[in-house]
Amino acid sequence: MAIDDDFVAQYSKRLILQYSDKPKAIGEIAARLESISNTYSFIDSFSDEFDLDQAYGHRLDIIGKIVGISRIVRNAIPKAYFGWDDGIVPDPKTFSEGALFDLFYDAGYTSTQLDDNQMRTFIRAKISKNIASAYLANDERVTLQQSIMFLFDSKAYVVDNYDMSLTIYLDAEYDLDNLILLNSQDLIPKPQGVTYKGYVVVFDENTFGFAENPNAETFGMGKFAELLPI
Structure with a gap:
C-alpha cells in the first residue's frame, strides 16, 4: 500500500538534525510507516466489512456467531409429505416431491439454511429482542x-x-x-x-x-x- 508523502514528512521532521536529510533514515521511516499504515487500514476496514447491511457470506457468519445465530435453522419448515387426494395428508405431494412419513421418528419439520438476506433478518431479530x-x-x-x-x-x-x-x-x-x-x-x-x-x-x-x-x-x-x- 502506498504511503502518503505528507504522512512520511510529518515523521521525518522528528528526526534529529544530523539525520534529517539522510535518504536512508527517511527510507527507514517510510518502510516502518508502511507496515503501520497497512495494519491501520486493515483494522479501519472492519467497520465496512462487518457492517450488517454490507457484510455477506463468511462475514455474516462471524456476526451471527457473535450474537448467537446460526445459518442452519433446525426443525423450522413443515415437511411436504407424499400422499393421495383422500384428505388424510394435507397438500399431498407426488412420490418424487414428498417425504414418506415415519411414525416413530418423524417430527413433522425439516431444517433449512439461511441465505444472506435471511441471515441479516435473523441477526436483526436477535439484536432487537435483546435491546x-x-x-x-x-x-x-x-x-x-x-x-x-x-x-x-x-x-x-x-x-x-x-x-x-x-x-x-x-x-x-x-x-x-x-x-x-x-x-x-x-x-x-x-x-x-x-x-x-x-x-x-x-x-x-x-x-x-x-x-x-x-x-x-x-x-x-x-x-x-x-x-x-x-
Missing part, C-alpha cells in the same frame, strides 16, 4: 414498536390486546417465509410472560373496513385481512 424495552412507547429506551418496525422493514406494527398478549399486523408484501422461520425460533421481540395471539396480514390499499376509517373499502370492493395460522 427492546417491554413498552410500546418509551422515551428512554428502544420501544417494542420500534423493534418490530425495524425487524420487519417498516412493514409491520404491534398492538397490545391488554390480556398479556400481542398481535402483529403485517403488510401483505412482507415475505411470510421469514415470519414462519422467526416465529419457529422465538426471535420476535416481546415482553417476558407475554405471548403473540396472532399475526394478521393487511393490505395497504383496497382493505375492507367501516365508515370511521376513511381509507377503507366497502364489502364488495375491499379485501379482508388474513389471520395467519402459525
Whole structure:
C-alpha cells in the first residue's frame, strides 16, 4: 500500500538534525510507516466489512456467531409429505416431491439454511429482542414498536390486546417465509410472560373496513385481512 508523502514528512521532521536529510533514515521511516499504515487500514476496514447491511457470506457468519445465530435453522419448515387426494395428508405431494412419513421418528419439520438476506433478518431479530424495552412507547429506551418496525422493514406494527398478549399486523408484501422461520425460533421481540395471539396480514390499499376509517373499502370492493395460522 502506498504511503502518503505528507504522512512520511510529518515523521521525518522528528528526526534529529544530523539525520534529517539522510535518504536512508527517511527510507527507514517510510518502510516502518508502511507496515503501520497497512495494519491501520486493515483494522479501519472492519467497520465496512462487518457492517450488517454490507457484510455477506463468511462475514455474516462471524456476526451471527457473535450474537448467537446460526445459518442452519433446525426443525423450522413443515415437511411436504407424499400422499393421495383422500384428505388424510394435507397438500399431498407426488412420490418424487414428498417425504414418506415415519411414525416413530418423524417430527413433522425439516431444517433449512439461511441465505444472506435471511441471515441479516435473523441477526436483526436477535439484536432487537435483546435491546427492546417491554413498552410500546418509551422515551428512554428502544420501544417494542420500534423493534418490530425495524425487524420487519417498516412493514409491520404491534398492538397490545391488554390480556398479556400481542398481535402483529403485517403488510401483505412482507415475505411470510421469514415470519414462519422467526416465529419457529422465538426471535420476535416481546415482553417476558407475554405471548403473540396472532399475526394478521393487511393490505395497504383496497382493505375492507367501516365508515370511521376513511381509507377503507366497502364489502364488495375491499379485501379482508388474513389471520395467519402459525
